[in-house]
Amino acid sequence: MEETISLKEIAEVIKKRLVLILTFILGVAFIAAILSYFVLTPQYESSSQFIVNQTQPEEEQFTQSDLRTNVEIINTYNVIISSPAILNPVIDELGLDLTTTQLADKINVSSEEDSQVVTVTATDEDPVQAVEIANTTVEIFQEEIPSIMNVDNVAILTQAELSENPSPVAPNPVLNIAIGIVFGALLGGGIAFLLEYLDNTIKTENDIAKQLGVPVLGVISHVDETDIQGQQRSNLEQTETTGRRGLNGTKKTV
Template structure:
């Protein structure tokens, strides 16, 4: 049956092997910093916003139900944008440098609650190409949507612009993750080292766990103490020898 570790034992273990936890945490920060700055490729994102109005068969003002229908239609617009009817044309405009799957992974449709406006967000390793792709997708969708479903107008409210600030990787977030992972690994390593340590460090182990009788302690002398003790013994021997010689005379 495995021995359980209580909170008191865990505190003592952390206090004893704190340097292991600190060392592994520092290594975690260093690794995540290196990965973020030198290994992971920065990703840049930009968004273009559109508004699609469906044709209204009535001459009366648009009712709330019509607006809700327009909002629900955004899911349909998302499917059309991710369909080959739009994707293939965008790929052709880009010079066939991407596959359909690669382009779809770069595109994300951003919706707002209770709003007919939605955004086409594109993430790419190049900020200029991200803006180019987003604008091409929006323009292609605008040109082809009327031939697919009955809409009145597709308005591009704002075109995508190159954003020089990367959205990922996030150095601070990665460093926090590195510290947490390093702390947990250091704690686990400390527990392993503690459980595998078979040395007797406390007399309680002898009396409580082994049930033996504690007869006494053997203190360990430092080299300086040993040298001083030897010096005292030499002086004592020399003194006694001198006394014997003087007594004999």
């Protein structure tokens, strides 16, 4: 027999375990804030761009086929930029204490669809070094590509520049806290429903009918010893009051 749960029951569980759910939300959000502001190292980005063109005689113009060929070449260039043939000279030029694999992880090469412009983005903990990595990578690529592919069709469009007050691109505290709130709500809600599912104790008459499938014929109330003593004291006080009223109402006959 399949068990179903109504929206009313869900609302009752949430209301019952609201403190638990809020605790998880606030706890996870607090952890996300601590990690974002005090633990995770800020990362800075800087980008440099170059354009790929086929060498054409002055009297001729570019055709659609030439543009398509340039786009295909860009895909090859994207691989070459991240290769040791380019990154090793970059490491030597900047004196970096990195391997080619580590430097490749700091570089992202992208280009818009059907565009001849390639963007090289470098990410580093030091904003100055991010600028140097982006510019040096593009410059060395421009110098080395003629010998690698026997072509000379790369022109630098823009170089990376260091702003006065560089802002880190990661971590994003607001985003991390928002994710923490959502994750905390899901985690707290999941645990709340798990506890409710594991709780098989009978608390009300409805639980008896639901668990055993039989109607409730009667209810025996639980009476504590303090309740009995209180009731006896109340009865005694009532008896004494009645007795005094009887004595006060008796008349003596001479």
